Amino acid sequence: xxxxxxxxxxxxxxxxxxxxxxxxxxxxxxxxxxxxxxxxxxxxxxxxxxxxxxxxxxxxxxxxxxxxxxxxxxxxxxxxxxxxxxxxxxxxxxxxxxx
Amino acid sequence: xxxxxxxxxxxxxxxxxxxxxxxxxxxxxxxxxxxxxxxxxxxxxxxxxxxxxxxxxxxxxxxxxxxxxxxxxxxxxxxxxxxxxxxxxxxxxxxxxxxxxxxxxxxxxxxxxxxxxxxxxxxxxxxxxxxxxxxxxxxxxxxxxxxxxxxxxxxxxxxxxxxxxxxxxxxxxxxxxxxxxxxxxxxxxxxxxxxxxxxxxxxxxxxxxxxxxxxxxxxxxxxxxxxxxxxxxxxxxxxxxxxxxxxxxxxxxxxxxxxxxxxxxxxxxxxxxxxxxxxxxxxxxxxxxxxxxxxxxxxxxxxxxxxxxxxxxxxxxxxxxxxxxxxxxxxxxxxxxxxxxxxxxxxxxxxxxxxxxxxxxxxxxxxxxxxxxxxxxxxxxxxxxxxxxxxxxxxxxxxxxxxxxxxxxxxxxxxxxxxxxxxxxxxxxxxxxxxxxxxxxxxxxxxxxxxxxxxxxxxxxxxxxxxxxxxxxxxxxxxxxxxxxxxxxxxxxxxxxxxxxxxxxxxxxxxxxxxxxxxxxxxxxxxxxxxxxxxxxxxxxxxxxxxxxxxxxxxxxxxxxxxxxxxxxxxxxxxxx
Numbered sequence: 001x002x003x004x005x006x007x008x009x010x011x012x013x014x015x016x017x018x019x020x021x022x023x024x025x026x027x028x029x030x031x032x033x034x035x036x037x038x039x040x041x042x043x044x045x046x047x048x049x050x051x052x053x054x055x056x057x058x059x060x061x062x063x064x065x066x067x068x069x070x071x072x073x074x075x076x077x078x079x080x081x082x083x084x085x086x087x088x089x090x091x092x093x094x095x096x097x098x099x
Numbered sequence: 100x101x102x103x104x105x106x107x108x109x110x111x112x113x114x115x116x117x118x119x120x121x122x123x124x125x126x127x128x129x130x131x132x133x134x135x136x137x138x139x140x141x142x143x144x145x146x147x148x149x150x151x152x153x154x155x156x157x158x159x160x161x162x163x164x165x166x167x168x169x170x171x172x173x174x175x176x177x178x179x180x181x182x183x184x185x186x187x188x189x190x191x192x193x194x195x196x197x198x199x200x201x202x203x204x205x206x207x208x209x210x211x212x213x214x215x216x217x218x219x220x221x222x223x224x225x226x227x228x229x230x231x232x233x234x235x236x237x238x239x240x241x242x243x244x245x246x247x248x249x250x251x252x253x254x255x256x257x258x259x260x261x262x263x264x265x266x267x268x269x270x271x272x273x274x275x276x277x278x279x280x281x282x283x284x285x286x287x288x289x290x291x292x293x294x295x296x297x298x299x300x301x302x303x304x305x306x307x308x309x310x311x312x313x314x315x316x317x318x319x320x321x322x323x324x325x326x327x328x329x330x331x332x333x334x335x336x337x338x339x340x341x342x343x344x345x346x347x348x349x350x351x352x353x354x355x356x357x358x359x360x361x362x363x364x365x366x367x368x369x370x371x372x373x374x375x376x377x378x379x380x381x382x383x384x385x386x387x388x389x390x391x392x393x394x395x396x397x398x399x400x401x402x403x404x405x406x407x408x409x410x411x412x413x414x415x416x417x418x419x420x421x422x423x424x425x426x427x428x429x430x431x432x433x434x435x436x437x438x439x440x441x442x443x444x445x446x447x448x449x450x451x452x453x454x455x456x457x458x459x460x461x462x463x464x465x466x467x468x469x470x471x472x473x474x475x476x477x478x479x480x481x482x483x484x485x486x487x488x489x490x491x492x493x494x495x496x497x498x499x500x501x502x503x504x505x506x507x508x509x510x511x512x513x514x515x516x517x518x519x520x521x522x523x524x525x526x527x528x529x530x531x532x533x534x535x536x537x538x539x540x541x542x543x544x545x546x547x548x549x550x551x552x553x554x555x556x557x558x559x560x561x562x563x564x565x566x567x568x569x570x571x572x573x574x575x576x577x578x579x580x581x582x583x584x585x586x587x588x589x590x591x592x593x594x595x596x597x598x599x600x601x602x603x604x605x606x607x608x609x610x611x612x613x614x615x616x617x618x619x620x621x622x623x624x625x626x627x628x629x630x631x632x633x634x635x636x637x638x639x640x641x642x643x644x645x646x647x648x649x650x651x652x653x654x655x656x657x658x659x660x661x662x663x664x665x666x667x668x669x670x671x672x673x674x675x676x
């Protein structure tokens with residue numbers, strides 16, 4: 001999909017969920033909030049399932065335990081930065097979810 | 100008098116009359132709509148979801164919402180804004196030609212059922228969050244029903260089949276003494292909120308709750324998970340005293356949060372937190388900690404991935420420093436191996452990993468793993484109080500090699516014009532018995548020492564504490580351990596080098612008096628344990644502690660040490676019991 005600058009704005013990356021309880025409701029909430037704020041279409045895939053990154057329900061329903069590898073992809077302007085932010089969020093154990 | 104056992108989730112004891120909450124089962128009539136009404140129904144749905152989300156947001160903004168309650172409500176807000184949920188409800192309106200409420204109930208019940216079917220017990224309990232969101236949405240869309248909770252006139256113990264998280268959050272504390280529910284588990288949101296509000300609660304009582312009648316006297320023992328109905332006079336008197344003592348204890352722990360960890364004769368002890376993730380910095384500060392005494396950094400490595408880049412190290416450390424605002428951040432360099440596995444998540448292939456290429460040995464062998472971390476630490480040092488801690492040092496030459504690498508990283512960074520703090524204090528973990536024996540040599544070449552008591556005990560006593568067959572031999576009070584620790588403290592104090600202890604011993608109040616008496620003025624522990632250890636410190640004098648430590652130093656058996664310390668704890672320390 002072409003971005004604002006006419007280039008193809010799509011990106012993806014893999015990240016492992018580190019926090020002990022996996023991607024339960026609170027991390028999923030934080031993830032969906034950030035995904036929504038990027039304005040990109042964000043998808044999250046595990047080995048056997050897929051979720052809309054902006055949907056806390058679908059994310060939580062993936063039932064992701066600690067140690068799961070997530071493949072995060074984004075489409076739209078700023079896709080690269082969006083994926084980077086989301087990877088950082090997962091890597092940091094969803095820092096800020098305690099706020 | 101009858102006694103029932105459930106799951107203890109809310110701390111403390113409540114005694115009072117029971118009020119049974121009976122709720123409208125929430126049956127709603129299905130209204131069939133025509134194709135021409137579909138858009139209007141979708142519009143009503145959209146307005147309902149938005150205003151329900153706003154209602155949750157304002158509840159969350161209330162001044163007295165604790166961080167946990169606020170996080171739960173944040174989840175509910177996101178559920179109400181969820182595009183997949185809205186899509187699913189709209190499809191049901193469009194395809195089933197039913198009203199928005201009916202479609203919402205169907206969609207949310209379907210999601211709740213899918214949560215119920217998840218293998219993870221914690222996630223299963225999230226079904227109650229989905230049901231809570233359902234109730235909230237229906238309330239908004241149908242006009243709020245009279246809330247039984249708001250009509251309570253005297254303080255009561257609430258009994259219900261289940262309390263939803265937002266109902267629990269909206270409870271009027273002044274009129275609620277505690278609650279009991281038929282369903283719910285130890286990690287349900289209701290349980291978390293109960294702990295947060297300090298409301299005594301017992302959940303998972305099953306059918307016993309249905310047998311309760313309004314006005315019955317009930318004791319809720321949220322510490323043991325026991326509910327006593329119609330207690331006799333002796334039981335009542337016993338529990339009243341129990342409740343008063345517990346309330347005092349909680350008040351005292353809360354009261355001292357912002358007080359220094361200072362002994363009665365005025366000696367300050369610095370209490371810092373042990374953490375595994377940057378997000379835990381907040382928990383340490385909330386508990387009244389003075390900084391981070393042990394930041395485990397293994398989380399930065401991802402399974403099956405290349406080691407983290409210098410930038411990733413730098414970002415994570417800088418973020419933690421920003422939250423700490425000048426308080427120390429003690430970064431322990433990578434401690435892979437043994438039970439922690441390798442940096443790429445691989446299990447060790449060595450026959451005896453605890454004695455193999457682990458921790459600093461691995462780092463010294465793999466500069467591509469170690470150098471980015473050292474450079475990240477040094478770059479972050481420009482933003483705050485960073486200390487660098489090398490784990491598993493067993494000899495002077497290992498320490499020197501690690502320090503050389505740190506110096507090289509500093510020289511390289513400065514050559515590139517990168518700002519680095521003038522001095523980054525360097526310390527070693529004393530966790531191999533050899534390090535404790537040559538601690539005088541090590542102390543001459545470091546800025547601080549930190550005793551890792553977990554590994555020190557494991558190596559000194561040759562006990563793998565995760566091996567159930569020998570775990571009972573793992574014993575912090577063993578005279579050999581006390582002698583090793585004493586040796587370290589003396590060598591450190593002779594040289595004016597600060598020494599801390601960061602194992603589980605530091606968070607066990609049985610040992611507080613001993614550690615203070617041995618000379619520790621720095622301890623690092625789990626954030627959860629900070630208030631209780633601070634309380635213990637504030638209840639003793641250094642003089643008393645020295646006497647206890649001197650006595651323990653002469654003891655011949657761990658059992659004698661434990662008995663002596665237990666005597667001190669029961670004589671000197673305030674307690675819930």
